[in-house]
Amino acid sequence: MKKITLILFLLFFSFNSYAQFTQGFETGIDNGWTIINDGDANGWVQNTSPSGGAIEGDAVASISYSSSAHDDYLITPPIAVSVGSNELLSFYVKSRSSTFLESYEVLLSTTDALEASSFTEILQASSDAPNSWTPLEFDLSSYAGQTVYVAVRATGTDEWQLFVDNVISYPAPSCPDPTDLAVSSITASSASLAWTPGGTETAWEYVVQAAGTGEPTGDGTATTANPISLSGLTSGTDYEIYLRAVCDPLNSSSWVSTTFTTQCDTFTAPYSQDFEN
Known part of the structure; x- marks a missing residue:
């Protein structure tokens, strides 16, 4: 019953x-x-x-x-x-x-x-x-x-x-977080980052830093591009990248992040190393 x-x-x-x-x-x-x-x-x-x-x-x-x-x-x-x-x-x-x-x-x-x-x-x-x-x-x-x-x-x-x-x-956040951060085209000194916007925003900030540094406490580099190209990186290094949406000057999303590792440098033969240093 x-x-x-x-x-x-x-x-x-x-x-x-x-x-x-x-x-x-x-x-x-x-x-x-x-x-x-x-x-x-x-x-x-x-x-x-x-x-x-x-x-x-x-x-x-x-x-x-x-x-x-x-x-x-x-x-x-x-x-x-x-x-x-x-x-x-x-x-x-x-x-x-x-x-x-x-x-x-x-x-x-x-x-x-x-x-x-x-x-x-x-x-x-x-x-x-x-x-x-x-x-x-x-x-x-x-x-x-x-x-x-x-x-x-x-x-x-x-x-x-x-x-x-x-x-x-x-309530839904007024400035939703970006999602699906993806790093690609990784070389010894560069990489590319793409993501899915959290809403209708067209501006973001990002910070690239050594892995383990933690969430940024200040502003990041502003961009209106998606994807973005990252350059000037150090070979064989673990990085973390933080990204947030900027919906208006007084309204940003939370920081979201992902990690990646740059490739090691390549050397052209002949190559020698005597390990003196």
Whole structure:
């Protein structure tokens, strides 16, 4: 028989939706969260001693195996989506064992959290949760102006345990980080760097320095080119390169980085070395 557990004050929350929130399940599956159990007898519960620990604190949301298939929904409070306020939703998932990976999917409802049939939109198709904490992020900006509910639906059969932790609703960064930094055409004294812009920015800053120097504390070299050519490098040297987007003079992204090593110098025969020095 279908069992619906409305965790806390459903009547109140049916008329109230959230902007930003963080849920680490330290005090239970509460604050407007909903559980629908359409499968086996086991459902989503708070677990205060998950194998391998939580992302933060002690507790996670957890569901344990059964010989019957899961069909269990862990559902967020209503989210009133507003661009610049809470268009991103992220959380972590994990299977307890690499031998028994738990399958799950992420669904969305634009109507209610009362019926499983309301979750008609797929944010992530069914997949197995890895055996290490894996971050997921979903862009809800296409639902701006609507109130939505997001569900993690457990679908595994006779595996072990599936964990969810640190669910956060938050705004997208105003100046997103560049991604996919790639160094190519490496020689003894030069290289090329390309990347994927984080948004619509057309200006960046970069710093090339010896590996291990760490994140820059000042400005970098400005550029509007992508890719860029790096020259004047030392042969056989480990480098790190930091890059950030400049969306306007007062708004830059975080620094992102990658590393590379220049080639060694080549010598034309005949060549001699007496090692006197």
